[in-house]
Amino acid sequence: MNPLSPQFLFFLETVLLASVIFMHLTRKNFTVVFLYTVQSLIISGSLFYSSLMEASFLLMAAAIMTFLVKVIVAPFFFYRLIQKHRLQFSVSTYLNGPMTFIVLALLIAFSHSRFFKPLAIISPANGDALLLSMSMIFISIFLTVNRKGALSQMVGILSMENAIVSFAYVSGLETTAGAQVGILFIIFIWIIIASVFASMIYHYFGSLDVSEMKHLKEE
Amino acid sequence: MFSAFTSSIFFLAALTLWMIGAIGSLAFMKNDQRANLWGNFFAIFGAVAGLISSFLVLVFGSAFSFNIPSSLHLLSLSFNVDKLSGFFIFAISLISLFTSIYALGYVKHYYKKYNIGTLGFFYNIFLAGMVIVSSASSILFFLIVWEIMSLASYFLVIFEHKERSNIQAGSLYFIMTHIGTAFITLAFLLLYHATGTLDFEIIKSNIGAVKPLTKNIVFILALIGFGTKAGIIPFHIWLPSAHPAAPSHVSALMSGVMIKTGIYMLIRIFMDIMADAPLWWGVVILLIGAISSLLGVLYALTEHDIKKVLAYSSIENIGIILLGLGSSLIFWSMNMKPFAILGLTAALFHTLNHAVFKSLLFMGAGAVISEMHTRNMEEYGGLIKYMPQTAFFFLLGSMSISALPPFNGFFSEWLIFQSLFKGISGSDISVCWAFMLAAGSLAFTGGLAAMCFVNVFGATFLARPRSPEVYHAKESNVTLRIGMFALAALTLVIGITAGTVTNILSGVANDLAIFRSSPPAYYSTPLTVGLKNNFASISMPFIFISLVLVSAIIFFIVFLFTRKRKIKFGTTWDCGTTLSPRMEITATGFANSIIAIFRGVLKPTKQVSIKYRDENMRYFPKTETVKLGTKDIYRGYFYRPLHIFTIKVSEYVKRIQSGNINMYILYILLTLIAILLIVAV
Numbered sequence: 001m002n003p004l005s006p007q008f009l010f011f012l013e014t015v016l017l018a019s020v021i022f023m024h025l026t027r028k029n030f031t032v033v034f035l036y037t038v039q040s041l042i043i044s045g046s047l048f049y050s051s052l053m054e055a056s057f058l059l060m061a062a063a064i065m066t067f068l069v070k071v072i073v074a075p076f077f078f079y080r081l082i083q084k085h086r087l088q089f090s091v092s093t094y095l096n097g098p099m100t101f102i103v104l105a106l107l108i109a110f111s112h113s114r115f116f117k118p119l120a121i122i123s124p125a126n127g128d129a130l131l132l133s134m135s136m137i138f139i140s141i142f143l144t145v146n147r148k149g150a151l152s153q154m155v156g157i158l159s160m161e162n163a164i165v166s167f168a169y170v171s172g173l174e175t176t177a178g179a180q181v182g183i184l185f186i187i188f189i190w191i192i193i194a195s196v197f198a199s200m201i202y203h204y205f206g207s208l209d210v211s212e213m214k215h216l217k218e219e
Numbered sequence: 220m221f222s223a224f225t226s227s228i229f230f231l232a233a234l235t236l237w238m239i240g241a242i243g244s245l246a247f248m249k250n251d252q253r254a255n256l257w258g259n260f261f262a263i264f265g266a267v268a269g270l271i272s273s274f275l276v277l278v279f280g281s282a283f284s285f286n287i288p289s290s291l292h293l294l295s296l297s298f299n300v301d302k303l304s305g306f307f308i309f310a311i312s313l314i315s316l317f318t319s320i321y322a323l324g325y326v327k328h329y330y331k332k333y334n335i336g337t338l339g340f341f342y343n344i345f346l347a348g349m350v351i352v353s354s355a356s357s358i359l360f361f362l363i364v365w366e367i368m369s370l371a372s373y374f375l376v377i378f379e380h381k382e383r384s385n386i387q388a389g390s391l392y393f394i395m396t397h398i399g400t401a402f403i404t405l406a407f408l409l410l411y412h413a414t415g416t417l418d419f420e421i422i423k424s425n426i427g428a429v430k431p432l433t434k435n436i437v438f439i440l441a442l443i444g445f446g447t448k449a450g451i452i453p454f455h456i457w458l459p460s461a462h463p464a465a466p467s468h469v470s471a472l473m474s475g476v477m478i479k480t481g482i483y484m485l486i487r488i489f490m491d492i493m494a495d496a497p498l499w500w501g502v503v504i505l506l507i508g509a510i511s512s513l514l515g516v517l518y519a520l521t522e523h524d525i526k527k528v529l530a531y532s533s534i535e536n537i538g539i540i541l542l543g544l545g546s547s548l549i550f551w552s553m554n555m556k557p558f559a560i561l562g563l564t565a566a567l568f569h570t571l572n573h574a575v576f577k578s579l580l581f582m583g584a585g586a587v588i589s590e591m592h593t594r595n596m597e598e599y600g601g602l603i604k605y606m607p608q609t610a611f612f613f614l615l616g617s618m619s620i621s622a623l624p625p626f627n628g629f630f631s632e633w634l635i636f637q638s639l640f641k642g643i644s645g646s647d648i649s650v651c652w653a654f655m656l657a658a659g660s661l662a663f664t665g666g667l668a669a670m671c672f673v674n675v676f677g678a679t680f681l682a683r684p685r686s687p688e689v690y691h692a693k694e695s696n697v698t699l700r701i702g703m704f705a706l707a708a709l710t711l712v713i714g715i716t717a718g719t720v721t722n723i724l725s726g727v728a729n730d731l732a733i734f735r736s737s738p739p740a741y742y743s744t745p746l747t748v749g750l751k752n753n754f755a756s757i758s759m760p761f762i763f764i765s766l767v768l769v770s771a772i773i774f775f776i777v778f779l780f781t782r783k784r785k786i787k788f789g790t791t792w793d794c795g796t797t798l799s800p801r802m803e804i805t806a807t808g809f810a811n812s813i814i815a816i817f818r819g820v821l822k823p824t825k826q827v828s829i830k831y832r833d834e835n836m837r838y839f840p841k842t843e844t845v846k847l848g849t850k851d852i853y854r855g856y857f858y859r860p861l862h863i864f865t866i867k868v869s870e871y872v873k874r875i876q877s878g879n880i881n882m883y884i885l886y887i888l889l890t891l892i893a894i895l896l897i898v899a900v
Binding site: 094110115118142144145147148153 | 880881884885887888891892895896899900
């Protein structure tokens with residue numbers, strides 16, 4: 001049973017979904033990272049509240065870990081990357097603004113279509129919030145598809161992970177605290193590797209625009 | 220008298236002996252002599268155990284089945300040896316016994332050239348693989364051993380890897396056999412999907428619940444898959460390349476029994492597992508049989524590579540077996556079970572016969588090749604003087620494959636003819652035409668096969684030597700002759716005892732659930748076999764005795780009239796010229812008239828290259844070379860267009876691999892959405 005009320009959960013999911021939509025709209029990398037920080041703060045806050053309600057020390061430790069990795073460490077690495085390589089702006093997308101909006105609208109409509117209505121069975125009280133988190137998953141994947149900048153793609157993947165966590169939280173399908181800590185550790189390692197990898201890419205190609213990396217393809 | 224336990228013990232002993240043979244050969248790989256002796260002796264012992272086991276099943280009905288549990292739930296090592304399996308195990312063991320004896324001497328010419336240990340290893344694995352394929356009773360286990368058998372035979376095909384053509388032949392075989400396996404896997408997956416089990420026995424009991432459409436798709440997939448292994452036209456293209464490439468005793472096994480595993484599975488699936496075959500299944504098989512038999516023998520006639528002739532002849536004989544099987548399926552669907560048993564018995568009889576005489580012929584060809592170091596028949600000639608016993612055994616094999624009485628080939632073709640004649644007289648016009656076509660094709664095939672082997676025997680053993688190597692040829696090693704003698708004797712023994720063999724094979728047909736309570740349409744005693752409606756009957760012992768008596772009388776009369784004549788040696792009249800091998804009719808020349816008649820099918824080609832004394836003037840030719848051949852219409856009209864289509868599709872599909880990470884993630888997103896939609900729908 002979720003400790004938060006359905007109305008409040010729906011509100012949080014709306015904010016999370018709005019953050020991903022704003023990620024699509026913004027042209028600044030700083031804003032993308034900031035929006036990710038907001039997402040992560042909401043997720044870790046929700047987990048922390050749950051740990052207090054359930055009086056679970058392990059869950060609290062997982063929430064604190066989430067906070068440290070997603071709200072402190074990940075943004076820190078991304079900000080450093082932006083400053084180091086002067087990547088303040090990342091305006092390159094495959095689709096223009098209106099087309100992006102159309103795709104976002106289609107993805108939200110798809111996740112609210114009859115195909116996903118059965119999901120409400122998982123948590124009947126939070127059916128709408130579940131569909132919003134489903135939309136968030138699709139839109140986060142679409143962020144990695146539409147953006148040419150590697151940094152936006154990295155944030156897109158992390159945003160998708162946040163969306164999956166929020167889906168699990170809303171549906172009450174949370175894993176054990178131990179598993180959550182394990183997942184966080186993997187994310188932590190992934191962030192470090194991705195940052196180093198992005199630096200190396202910049203070093204060799206002089207850009208983090210993935211469409212410029214033609215030499216990676218076998219001719 | 221003999222329990223199932225006894226036969227299963229011998230069965231396991233056979234597999235164990237072959238495994239010991241395989242591992243021991245590898246262990247002795249540094250010593251050619253030891254590896255040869257170890258590998259082939261254990262192959263012989265294994266074959267004897269296999270023969271005893273299958274004989275007990277066939278004659279005393281000691282069928283058995285057992286299951287060796289595995290930690291993996293789906294992969295249980297399940298064996299089920301009924302009379303049908305027993306028959307094929309008998310044929311495999313019988314032929315492998317004599318090929319292994321033959322190999323003891325034959326393999327010697329590979330010493331110091333190739334690794335004898337690996338030959339022994341793959342040879343024994345191949346034997347075990349074939350036997351397990353014939354006895355596996357679960358889908359997954361069957362597919363694994365089918366693959367083991369195919370891989371072992373592939374490594375045997377490329378054993379002489381220093382010859383580039385062998386590697387190419389092996390690659391073609393590897394590709395074709397795996398295409399076949401893909402179809403087989405699809406067929407089995409469909410059966411699994413429809414019945415929810417991997418066990419053949421349970422599939423058989425649940426087959427009533429399978430939709431007719433599913434059964435029809437399984438039929439087509441299995442026919443292509445197992446037909447590729449059996450070498451039916453147009454899936455045969457690997458066979459004329461792969462069989463000649465392998466060492467001759469392996470060629471004998473591949474042609475004699477390996478391709479029959481395809482036939483075994485066709486019978487098992489169509490007549491045992493999937494009951495109630497519709498009429499069109501039988502018609503399709505009958506037509507494929509008619510086409511394969513006729514085209515197979517025509518291609519054999521155009522070849523001058525002795526092993527390729529035999530390989531094409533295998534396609535012909537597989538066609539003949541399919542004529543029996545097809546007619547059986549048709550009779551069964553028309554509820555004429557006694558005649559269905561006749562067709563099946565004829566198919567099984569020809570399976571055994573072909574195994575015997577084709578192995579004999581491959582062994583004979585191998586003996587010749589090991590002396591001549593070439594497979595080109597145009598370079599042989601007159602070998603009967605240098606290899607008289609080999610020539611005699613080869614002659615018996617040629618007579619048998621040409622369906623001459625009293626040899627075994629004659630009897631099985633006679634049985635198939637009876638089945639086809641009954642089809643013509645006992646069915647309506649919708650099916651009658653297929654039987655008429657099949658009977659006509661078989662009659663043509665018989666005549667052409669006789670011509671083909673007159674050509675092979677004449678070009679190889681008769682007339683004058685056409686190359687200096689012939690003068691150095693020596694009679695085969697004793698183990699080679701023992702192997703050939705045994706099989707040559709069998710062609711005659713099986714022919715004379717056809718009545719008894721027919722009785723045993725009736726038992727095999729009657730052991731199938733669909734025929735269990737039906738009497739066959741024929742009667743068979745050790746002396747006579749005939750149809751119950753008095754349409755025809757035959758006595759093979761009588762034919763044999765008659766032939767012996769007629770020969771003895773002729774010999775006696777000739778002796779009587781010529782005993783006082785003096786033998787005078789002189790020079791052959793040569794019209795004033797000097798006799799030379801160039802005056803002989805060659806294998807190519809012999810077949811030329813047939814090629815001309817069937818030029819529409821065979822598409823003969825002629826390449827002429829001329830070298831001039833003065834390349835600038837080009838008036839006086841120095842040499843002129845004419846190369847005759849036939850166009851490979853299957854490659855030209857079937858495989859090449861398929862190849863071009865596949866390449867075009869591949870080029871198109873290659874665009875998916877754009878190198879752009881965004882595209883890859885888009886594919887993931889689209890796939891995710893598609894899967895979600897499929898699940899939701």
